[in-house]
Amino acid sequence: MTTPALLLDAVRRSFGTRPALDGLSLKVDPGEVVAMIGLNGAGKTTALRVLTGRLRPASGTARVLQRDPARLDVATARRVGNVVGAPLVDPALTVAENLRAAALLNGVPRAQVTAAGAAAVGRLDLAAWAGARARDLSAGNAQRLGVACATVHDPAALVLDEPTSALDPRGVVLVRELVRERARAGAAVLVSSHHLDEVARVADRVAVVHAGRVVGELDPRGADIERRFFAMVLAADTPGSGPDAPAGAGGRAPRGRRAA
């Protein structure tokens, strides 16, 4: 059995009395792209914050490359990339300088830093902006730079929160190709998105998050993912229905442990 590279198991976390994560369970194997979709406030970003060590769960388990994400050793941290919240970019540095800094911070050998930066610029089509300061970039190019910095070191685990929200159609395609390329190289990728058509193109599995839990999975290859998504959310809100109930609506229950 494959050991998951990214794991959330029965994770609970509240803000005040309001539960944001209510027993959320999810896993991503090496070489796999899993997308999280859900309504506003469903818990996607909170789950990704737990997975990247920004937030401690009240209970349950989070693992990144088999380690506690809140206590990652440097060697493991350098095998992970993420854009969750504000990207790790210095607004006063240029695009090329930011990529160089990200490569060095993430342990890319000095002799390979220039090539890694150039490859990242190429992947995100940022050549025209390589000498521009990050603070002067448009929203879409700033988002491209954030993704470029998070992937310049070819991470084995990649976590992206709505990485295409500000992108033009070309940028969306570039991020999709980057994500698929990372997965082909064996990386585990977890991405949240509101763009259901895009999710259907990029993901191997689609986890539907609702009220702080994964309430089921959708097959990204099936037709009309939007209709199946709403059917699954509605079923989760209907008393007496559980994670298995939406199967007739084109979904399937999540693999592994059932959300509590």
Ligand SMILES: Nc1ncnc2c1ncn2[C@@H]1O[C@H](COP(=O)(O)OP(=O)(O)OP(=O)(O)O)[C@@H](O)[C@H]1O
């Ligand atoms: N720092 C915080 N303080 C208080 N409540 C929070 C905080 N962060 C998140 N929440 C609450 O937790 C719940 C889940 O929020 P979260 O941001 O994870 O949802 P989401 O699925 O990412 O939503 P969206 O699609 O709108 O980005 C919401 O009810 C939100 O208001």
